[in-house]
Amino acid sequence: MSDWTPKLNPAVDLRRLPLNAEEGFVLSRLDGHTREKDLPALTGFPPEKLRDILARLVSQGALLPGTEAAGAVNTVRQPVSPPAVTRAEEPRAPSVDASDLEPLPEAEASDGSNGSDDEAGPADDVPEAVLGDYRKLFETRLHALPEDQRVALAHGAEDPELSALCFDPVPAVIKAVLENSRVGLAHARLIARHHRNPVGLEALVARAAFASDTGVRRFLVRNPQLPVALFRRLWAMRRLMEHHKLTVDRDVPEQTRRTARELLRQRFSTGPSEEKVELILNTEGRALGALVGMPVDGKTTSLLCGRTYRSPMLVQNIARWSAAPPALIAHLLKQELVRRQPQLRMMLARHPNAPADAKRA
Secondary structure: OOOOOOOEOOOOOHHHOOOOHHHHHHHHHOOOOOOHHHHHHHHOOOHHHHHHHHHHHHHHOOEOOOHHHHHHHHHHHOOOOHHHHHHHHOOOOOOOOHHHOOOOHHHHHHHHOOOOOOOOOHHHOOOHHHHHHHHHHHHHHHOOOOHHHHHHHHHHOOOOHHHHHOOOOOHHHHHHHHHOOOOOHHHHHHHHHHOOOHHHHHHHHOOHHHHOOHHHHHHHHOOOOOOHHHHHHHHOOOOHHHHHHHHOOOOOOHHHHHHHHHHHHHHHHHOOHHHHHHHHHHOOOHHHHHOOOOOOOHHHHHHHHOOOOOOHHHHHHHHOOOOOOHHHHHHHHOOHHHHHOHHHHHHHHOOOOOOHHHHHO
16 A cells, blocks of 8 residues: 555535445544554554545545555546556555554654644644734734724724734734634644644634635644643544644644643553554654553454564563553563564563563573
């Protein structure tokens, strides 16, 4: 499978599409940053079946088409001659079992800086020069107006004045901007990025269409004035990987990162086993450092024990995890990687949950 990252099409109302159960399930697992090749382990579908489901979703408009997806859509929409089928299938990677897929190092590449970025697209960020023009317009022409005049102006303003008013620090003006019939996602992202009053941010999130936008959420979590209660309401049920990425994103304020760590631990104790496995594997066990003393259920242990391990970093981090289940330690001791590397075998043998015979050896 390819490196294509399936992303939801924000211009399409998914509720109006004739989706079957499989397509709806796959859509529910997409977060905008998980690549196609990593989805079999997340959904449980074989790679070929998942490729067909994604192609149908692109053809229906539920997903944004990408370069890698175009070929798959064509195979669904129109028949091709036998030679064309042969040529199309030549570069396709051989099918592999989902249990043999290993986490890719790139999955952790964002830990240092941009962990919460959902790659929402070029519309997320307004060029700095344009931002400077909007800010200058507000500071030189609009800021001097009385508050009631700015509120009245915001109700019927057009760009560039409407965008300039997104820099207003007064919540009443922001509420008026949000009531303007011309307001759109670009304005919502400006407010999420630059407004510094919790009351104005509450008004922004009250609009469901804005609260669900990837760019708005990305800027909200980087806003130092985002209230803890509002963050919890927005992110309480997000996937474990999203919580983890916030905890390691240096662009996120410390208060929000601290709350994200608390939510990560809460969600890890109650979340689906598949998400726990995804978190451990895709971070090569680095996320376990924030999960000290957090045990896993039997299903999670079974999923972890059903894999072949080829990453020394992942094995080391599991060996340092005090809550690693005994069955997983025993499974790791049988891996070829561990047999070839005495230091890994020694680390596992010293684990409190290691089998007695391994400790004696």
